[in-house]
Amino acid sequence: MKNQSVIIIGAGIAGLATAIRLRAQGLEVSVYEANSYPGGKLTAFSEKGYRFDMGPSLFTMPQFLEDLFKVANVDMSNYFQYKKKEVVCNYFYEDGTTFSAVADEKEFAKNAESTFNIQAEDLETYFKQSKRKYDLTASLFLEKSLHKFSTYFSKDTLKAVFNVGSLDIDTTLDAYNSKMLKDERLVQFFNRFATYNGSSPYQTPGIMSMIPHLEQYFGTYFPKGGMHSITMSLFQLAKDIGVDFHFNTKVERILADKNIAVGIQINGDKVLSDIVVSNSDIVPTYRKLLKDHKAPEKILNQPRSSSALIFYWGIKKEFTQLDLHNIFFSEDYKTEFDYIFNRKEVHSDPTVYINITSKDEKGDAPDGCENWFTMINVPSNTGQDWDEIIRQARENIIKKLSRGLNEDISELIEFEAILDPRTIESKTQSYQGALYGASSNNKYAAFLRHPNFKSSIKNLYFCGGSVHPGGGIPLCLLSGKIVSDLIAKTN
Ligand code: FAD
Structure with missing residues (x-):
């Protein structure tokens, strides 16, 4: 060779x-x-004293x-x-609930017990099931070609086939989470993992409940x-x-x-x-x-999988309640995903993700400021009027974050750049600007x-x-x- x-x-x-x-x-x-x-x-860019990672923000x-x-x-x-992150992500719900997801599984379950309507043991069972699904399928689905006969003649494959009935392939992630977790806020929390491969929790199969295992067991990191x-x-x-x-x-x-x-x-x-x-x-x-x-x-x-609309904002203030990863959930998750995958539009109350690398890398923003990578999931580009979508989304995001943070953030934005499905497509040739190829x-x-x-x-x-x-x-x-x-x- x-x-x-x-x-x-x-x-x-x-x-x-x-x-x-x-x-x-x-x-x-x-x-x-x-x-x-x-x-x-x-990739990344720097302007006006701010540095932004342009695309992926979560490293597992x-x-x-x-x-x-x-x-x-x-x-x-x-x-x-x-380095490993001890706080994985901070979550904010419209009803005022806040939850800080920590890396330690036992502590996570204990904190969840005091925030949500759940017993710590039930969450531990959920994580055990996630691990089981990952261990049964990873070597078959992730580490080898699925399209070579040799892949199917292995002990791992036989084990996965033997256990196929317990992998929750025939149910949706949302149905699985609703059965296991009950509290709607916690269901929303675990439904979000469908977005890690650009899919909808109301359509992707229950086997995707293995994704939290990647975050919780293998950890999240900051380079x-x-x-x-x-x-x-x-x-x-x-x-x-x-x-x-x-x-x-x-x-x-x-x-x-x-x-x-x-x-x-x-x-x-x-x-x-x-x-x-x-x-x-x-x-x-x-x-x-x-x-x-x-x-x-x-x-x-x-x-295609979902795409993204990102506002890179230079914010002239520091927010102690925010960390590297932050989520502001929409009130009606089901409608939000219906907009993305069925109507191919953007809901007026989207879930907003803010990534702030200046929390871990001080030089990424001027003193007393923060670099906000503010992202919402949007449909892939099938010719929508993106200029109008961006105008409306910007207004809705600012209202939502101002509500969640008790402060008018529009006054704090001193720098702005935007990435949308059209520019993702033109910069990387990704069909329709999808983040993950086809959806799951x-x-x-x-x-x-x-x-x-x-x-x-x-x-x-x-x-x-x-x-x-x-x-x-x-x-x-x-x-x-x-x-x-x-x-x-x-x-
Ligand atoms: P790409 O990064 O798309 O690179 C393909 C390259 O091929 C490009 O440089 C392109 O210019 C080049 N190319 C294409 N055609 C040609 C040609 N004809 N001639 C020459 N060159 C060509 N993943 C995570 O793990 N965690 C995250 O938090 C995360 N968040 C994301 C957020 C955003 C906004 C985006 C856009 C993506 C995110 N992803 C995330 C997904 C992740 O970025 C991608 O899955 C991954 O980077 C894709 O890498 P790739 O090598 O397949 O292709």
Whole structure:
């Protein structure tokens, strides 16, 4: 396999992870990126004394990042450092309830008992069930290709199949949570985890109740320097081990000869390689880069995950009741999701998430100020009037936060920038600006994600949030592992 050449299309987090793994396997790796910078959605900007992470803000499962430094045989601490968060997230409800979710599971259950109508033991049972679901399915659904026969002939698969009846696949997450937790505020709390893969708790299956396990058991972390340091550390590592990068270079075509990938086309010129990996969203990969090949329409036409509308606000005040992660819940969660996934509109009372990195990284805002990444979930871009949606949402968010914080926050905003589904799409090529590729709003969703390889074109592979195993940093990093394992086996 050594000396084989591979081209990776896109320097998103999955493209970087795949590049590092393949280079560590001895391949000659070149990455072609349309933007002038690496990271795709995981990027950042600074203005007027404020620094903002633009995309992902929640960092879980750092072990998948650590693995990349291990395979490259370098000491991670020279590149990347992070700390565990003791307070995971602060929650604010419209009825005045506030709840601070802490990392320690027992303390979490005890605090929940004094805030909600629940016994600590019932919550511990909930977390045990989450863990059980994760342990039964992770190696099958997350760590291997779902599309190779060998995956199904393993002890883990037999165990998962044997236990399928207890994975709550045939019920929705909301129905499962309502049965287990009863108190509506707590149901809303655990329903929110559906948004971690851009889905609706009223449609996604109950097996998604494994997601709280990732946050509660594996923990949440803050990278020194903010989320962008994940991108920059992987980029530096890739360069240090000899990956070759080409920025401002949009790939136009994937070239195949007799159904074997042979390279790419850039500005009309051919660049040849033995292997091609696309980190571009799977829809434009087919519609633009593989125009002459039959597209898997059923997979490409899956409904998209939610997108996001973000106001990056420089706030000239500090709020002691806020932490790194904060949620201001909508009063009517069901209607909010009906707007996003059925009407494809934005509800007038959206759930608002505020991420404030200056809580952990003082230099991210001027003295006495805070950098608010203020986000609501919105539908993917199907041609809505976004300028009008943004105008209304801004008004509604300011009213809601002013109510929740007992202070007119409109007076405090001294800097503003905005990201919406249109700009997410134009900056990263993500189809309809979806954050996580297709949504997981039905029980077959895992099987309807595109495989990490193409059976009809040898030596062509796919990584990233729109293919198996899914979106979000941990799964994108795992897609890089699956692709490099497949390449190692084939070559
Ligand atoms: P991308 O980041 O989309 O990168 C793809 C890259 O490929 C881009 O740089 C693009 O320019 C390049 N490219 C595409 N086509 C071409 C071409 N033809 N030629 C050259 N280059 C090309 N995840 C979490 O884990 N936690 C979170 O808290 C979280 N919050 C999020 C909030 C927001 C606002 C957003 C936008 C995303 C969030 N996510 C979160 C999701 C996470 O960011 C993504 O799942 C992940 O970053 C996707 O990485 P990727 O490598 O698949 O693709």
